[in-house]
Amino acid sequence: MKVFIDPPNSLILFDLVERFGHEPLGAMASIQERIDNIELDMPPMNVTLDDVVGGLRYAGVEVPSGIRGRLALWGPMIDAAEAAVIMTDAPFSFGCVGCERSSEMVKYLIQRRGIPCLRVGYPETEEEAEDAVLRIKGFLEGLG
Amino acid sequence: MSEDRETRLFMISPDSTVTPDQLAREIHAMGRGVAVKETCYGCLAEGSRAAVAEVLAEVRGRHPLDVFSKRRAYPAGDPRRCRAQHGTRPGYAQLEAEWAALAMISRGLEACGRGESPRPPAEPAGGLPVEKFKEIAEAIR
Amino acid sequence: MTIKIAQLSCGTEYSSVQHEIEKAASAVGAKTVYPDVSHADVKAALDRFGFAPRSAQLKLMIARAVSLADGRYDADAVFITTCFRCAEAALVRNELRRFIQDNTRLPVVTYSFTERLKAAQLLTRMEALVTIVTRKEIxxxxxxxxxxxxxxxxxxxxxxxxxxxxxxxxxxxxxxxxxxxxxxxxxxxxxxxxxxxxxxxxxxxxxxxxxxxxxxxxxxxxxxxxxTVNSKGAVWLAGRQRGEATILDIGGMDNKAITVRDGVPDNFTMGGICAGASGRFLEMTSKRLKIEITELGKLADAGNWRNAKMNSYCSVFGIQDLVTTLGEGKSFEDVAAAACHSVAEQVYEQQLQEIDVRRPIIQVGGTSLISGLVTAVGEVLGEKPIVPRDSQYxxxxxxxxxxxxxx
Incomplete structure (x- = not known):
């Protein structure tokens, strides 16, 4: 199954989803699709004006451009996802996921799609980490 | 091109005894035509999607608790991403933070291996009722 | 020598404007760099700075600014930029600008962008940063x-x-x-x-x-x-070559506010998104009042802006206000005064917030000949600006x- 991960650039979630037998949908694929387009020269990510305008599908023009640009990348993946794993309160949320408003919207879009979704809190202790991994494993195995 | 090229980031857990050099040599020795670049946290492996998938399976098989992996969008050495060009990009801090958490995730994977079940989540404490807070405040006054 | 402009930003890559920023920088012989910080630096920097925004990218901006302030990263100038309409980023952007100015001697420019940003819009700002760094002696x-x-x-x-x-x-x-x-x-x-x-x-x-x-x-x-050229002309004309001053030029298309120390600019803001805060609005007002722009100032001096409410950041809405006020039978004098007051207020709200206004204020440019506007700026800032002779030159x-x- 295609499983959207949030934060979309998380190494840990990407690894666990793949390890437990599913296809993680994260930031890297949609960015690679753009940067490998040799017809564009808009470094570093080849996010184009059309992308940002395309983000209007997810948020109105009064919403800052950086949010619309991000939603233009993640939105289609959320649309394609069959399930999602969200790690809440992750202390690592830099780079692609540096904007809190975008991240809130991503979580909302997942919920609005009504796909199976697991929310796990970022573990603070080893015990919590064990529980988090066990729950992610259980959720992913349950997806069939 | 996207379909062909896959760049994989392999990251070694901080509590592991595996070294980036050792991992890079292992992948190289697998002889699948995958280019390997050693990094401070592990290595980057780049090749066709199929070849990289084989490498990934083998690395997972050998080091299930030590090595973690995700795809990377940029090819190895891409100047758009290169630290030497502009300084670190924002995702660098993210990787650093995730790296620090990998030891805990390894413990979680061990628990999976032991067939454990997660403990029921603790009930959230909830807020102190306002009346109670008022009582406390008045008692102090 | 390539000038290193430290970029502290949020949203540029996702707004499709990062390459425009880099293009503008390279056009003036500079390059943008990101001060290196580690994950551990971020927390320490937030504690030191004392402002913890929710967005991680803004936290990273703060850590990078602290790294510049502590001299752990070497750059020649600073460019702080975030998405237009993001409140959280606007707070951080402005406070970081202040922080950099308090803690370093680096010239800083701030900018809020939309996805339509083109390199040409940044060129003058980037060029000025480079001029300040490379042409100090001149x-x-x-x-x-x-x-x-x-x-x-x-x-x-x-x-x-x-x-x-x-x-x-x-x-x-x-x-x-x-x-x-x-x-x-x-x-x-x-x-x-x-x-x-x-x-x-x-x-x-x-x-x-x-x-x-x-x-x-x-x-x-x-x-x-x-x-930089205007600031030199202004301090020479005003006889203020020594000490500090703020030069205010409300232009036809964009406005400039420049702070100088001993005749050398150390910071500036340049705006121009909204025509309501520019000389153009006064031109439109004169046309509607069917008078020459040169007469507007005197007319305004004879009026009272409080009698004709007009306050808009957009010239189209501003003209709507004007039509409504005239329709209500307000006097031309009051309307002219209100138009001047509106421009002064907009310049204050949109631009002067971005720099630390230093006294005296030297008002220059063609619009400084409109006495009503100078009066209005004085009222808004609490001190009448100096208008030197030949201020339009x-x-x-x-x-x-x-x-x-x-x-």
């Missing part, structure tokens, strides 16, 4: 020497000044048309007035939007953006003074 020049000419090709008017031995001996202006033709006309007129032949001119300095075209056409010794005067540095 900018410190206090006297003009020899016979030099300054040409200022602005969006509304073109100005020429001939200077000899630290005095203005010829000057003229005309509404801007063809860049070279307009400049040639005012140059000839200024030379005639000065009694100087073109062959006697030892150096030419060009500034304003048409500076590159004019620079090539006349073989100018100095081709420089208007921010600052760019040309600055060009003439600075180009003499090449003799």
């Amino acid at each position: 900018l410190a020049r206090e006297r003009q020497s020899g016979i030099t000419v300054g040409l200022d090709s602005g969006s509304s008017t073109t100005k020429a000044v001939v200077m000899r031995d630290n005095e203005i001996v010829g000057k003229d202006w005309t509404p801007s048309g063809d860049v070279v033709q307009s400049a040639q006309a005012v140059l000839e007129s200024a030379l005639r007035q000065a009694g100087v032949e073109m062959s006697q001119v030892e150096a030419i300095g060009t500034t304003g939007y048409g500076r590159f075209t004019l620079g090539r056409h006349y073989g100018a010794k100095l081709v420089q953006e208007e921010l 600052i760019g040309a005067v600055g060009g003439a003074i600075l180009s003499s540095g090449f003799l």
Whole structure:
């Protein structure tokens, strides 16, 4: 199954989803699709004006451009996802996921799609980490 | 091109005894035509999607608790991403933070291996009722 | 030497503007760099800075600023930029600007972008950052020497000044048309007035939007953006070469506010998204009142802005206000005063918040001749600005003074 991960650039979630037998949908694929387009020269990510305008599908023009640009990348993946794993309160949320408003919207879009979704809190202790991994494993195995 | 090229980031857990050099040599020795670049946290492996998938399976098989992996969008050495060009990009801090958490995730994977079940989540404490807070405040006054 | 401009930003890559920023920087011989910080630095930096935004990218901006302030990262200038309309980022952007200024001597410019940002819009700002870094000695020049000419090709008017031995001996202006033709006309007129032949001119300095075209056409010794050139002209005309000052130029298309220390600019803001805060709005107002723009100031002085409420950041809405007020039967005097007050208020709200306004305030540019506007700026800022003689010629005067540095 295609499983959207949030934060979309998380190494840990990407690894666990793949390890437990599913296809993680994260930031890297949609960015690679753009940067490998040799017809564009808009470094570093080849996010184009059309992308940002395309983000209007997810948020109105009064919403800052950086949010619309991000939603233009993640939105289609959320649309394609069959399930999602969200790690809440992750202390690592830099780079692609540096904007809190975008991240809130991503979580909302997942919920609005009504796909199976697991929310796990970022573990603070080893015990919590064990529980988090066990729950992610259980959720992913349950997806069939 | 996207379909062909896959760049994989392999990251070694901080509590592991595996070294980036050792991992890079292992992948190289697998002889699948995958280019390997050693990094401070592990290595980057780049090749066709199929070849990289084989490498990934083998690395997972050998080091299930030590090595973690995700795809990377940029090819190895891409100047758009290169630290030497502009300084670190924002995702660098993210990787650093995730790296620090990998030891805990390894413990979680061990628990999976032991067939454990997660403990029921603790009930959230909830807020102190306002009346109670008022009582406390008045008692102090 | 490549100038290193430290970029502290959020949202540029996702707004499709990062390459435009880099293009603008490289066009002026600079490159953007990101100060290196580790994950551990971020927390320490937030504790030190004392402002913890929710968005991680803003936290990273703070950590990078702290790294610059502590001298752990070496850069020549700072560019702080975030998405237009993001409140969280606007707070961080402005506080970081203040923090950098309090803790370093690096020139800073801030900017809020939309996805439509093009490199050309940033060029003047980037060029000014580079000029401040690389031309400190030229900018410190206090006297003009020899016979030099300054040409200022602005969006509304073109100005020429001939200077000899630290005095203005010829000057003229005309509404801007063809860049070279307009400049040639005012140059000839200024030379005639000065009694100087073109062959006697030892150096030419060009500034304003048409500076590159004019620079090539006349073989100018100095081709420089208007921010630094104008500030030089302003402090010379106002006799304020020493100490601190803020130079305010409400232009036809964009406004500039520049802070200077001993005649050298150390920070500036340049705005221009909304015409409601520009000279253009006053032009539109004069047209609607069917008077010459030169009469607007006096008319405004005779009125009371409080009698005709007008306050809009957009010139279209502003004109709507104006039509409504006139329809209510308000006097032309009150309406003119309200229009001036509205522009002053918008300049204050949109731009002067981005710099630390230092006294005295020297108001310059064509709009400084509109007395009602100067009065309004004084009211809004709590101190009447100084308007030096020939205040509309600052760019040309600055060009003439600075180009003499090449003799």
